[in-house]
Structures are given as structure tokens and as C-alpha cells.
Amino acid sequence: MFVEHSKEAPRPDVSAVAALDEPTRRRLYNHVVRQPGPVSRDEAAEALGLARQTAAFHLDRLADESLLDVVYERRSGRTGPGAGRPAKLYRRSARQVAVTIPERHYELAGRLLAQALEESESTGEPVRPVLHRKARELGTRLAGPDQA
Incomplete structure (x- = not known):
């Protein structure tokens, strides 16, 4: 299993919280974090009744904010040449998000x-x-x- 973290520079936690303000994105985040294992775009889209492209867009945005981690794994059980490309899956990130305005010290x-x-x-x-x-x-x- 390969884990990919966001390619963007770390941003303040307020950006991550703002990303969850969008209702569809928040529903997707809640769905992923409730699952015992990583979730594919297709699984998330089907579970929430969304178009695959919509689910993919929002899942990637959550990954960009480091709220979700992206993992790649083969789900077919096949290995080696010809086994196909590993699936892009999402799981809850270990990142802790906390926001106080104004910032406290x-x-x-x-x-x-x-x-x-x-x-x-x-x-x-x-x-x-x-x-x-x-x-x-x-x-x-x-x-x-x-x-x-």
C-alpha cells in the first residue's frame, strides 16, 4: 500500500475547516471517516447518490487540505504484470485540526x-x-x- 500526502504546502487549519463548510464535501468526509477501511471514489459516490466526478472532485479537495489521505492498493487480489492499476482510495488523515480566532497562545x-x-x-x-x-x-x- 502506498500513501500519498497532499502535494500542496501546509495551510492554516482555518482553510481545512472552510473546506468542510461545503455540504457535499462535509457529507463525503463524514462517510469516509465512518468506514473501517479506505473508500474508493465509486463507493463514496454510490453511498451518497452522487456522480462519480462530483465525488472525485470533493474527495481530492479534502485530500488537498490533508483531511483525507490518499492510498493506492489493488483490490482485485491479483498481483504482478497485468494485474491492473491500483485503485485510488481515501481514508481519514491523522491530522488534527483546531481553529481559534483570534489565535490563542x-x-x-x-x-x-x-x-x-x-x-x-x-x-x-x-x-x-x-x-x-x-x-x-x-x-x-x-x-x-x-x-x-
């Missing part, structure tokens, strides 16, 4: 809070003013010297 917030707690404990200064100072210092560093 929980690790950064946690690190700032931990530093503020540590400094507060060693100096006796209340945590809130230390946290505000640390956040302001970090913001100034991130903005760069030209932005200050």
Missing part, C-alpha cells in the same frame, strides 16, 4: 504567569503588578526596538 500566557508567580514569591510584590510588568516587557521585546 496559552503556552506563552502560562509561562508569563509562572514567571510572575516565581518573582512574586521571591520579592513579596503582589502577583498582578508583576504579571502586568512581565507582559509589558515581553510585548515591547516582541514589537522590536523600532516599535517602542
Whole structure:
């Protein structure tokens, strides 16, 4: 079995979520992920009552977004020369998709809070003013010297 991942450069998760906004594409995605094994274009089209070309278009778009993986395998059981071309099949990708708007940086917030707690404990200064100072210092560093 050969697995092909998307040839496109990785895009933000928001693009993958947007791809699922199209109702036919979302139905195809849901169908594929519920199956125990890879699904062919013909199987997906028949299961959802779609034209094969429509199913192929949407399945390939889902693969382009890395929501589905493409695998090639012979289903006839025959091998060697004359066995025919392997079928293009689709299965759920292992990719995890998460979108928050605006983007959150929980690790950064946690690190700032931990530093503020540590400094507060060693100096006796209340945590809130230390946290505000640390956040302001970090913001100034991130903005760069030209932005200050």
C-alpha cells in the first residue's frame, strides 16, 4: 500500500475547516471517516447518490487540505504484470485540526504567569503588578526596538 500526502504546502487549519463548510464535501468526509477501511471514489459516490466526478472532485479537495489521505492498493487480489492499476482510495488523515480566532497562545500566557508567580514569591510584590510588568516587557521585546 502506498500513501500519498497532499502535494500542496501546509495551510492554516482555518482553510481545512472552510473546506468542510461545503455540504457535499462535509457529507463525503463524514462517510469516509465512518468506514473501517479506505473508500474508493465509486463507493463514496454510490453511498451518497452522487456522480462519480462530483465525488472525485470533493474527495481530492479534502485530500488537498490533508483531511483525507490518499492510498493506492489493488483490490482485485491479483498481483504482478497485468494485474491492473491500483485503485485510488481515501481514508481519514491523522491530522488534527483546531481553529481559534483570534489565535490563542496559552503556552506563552502560562509561562508569563509562572514567571510572575516565581518573582512574586521571591520579592513579596503582589502577583498582578508583576504579571502586568512581565507582559509589558515581553510585548515591547516582541514589537522590536523600532516599535517602542
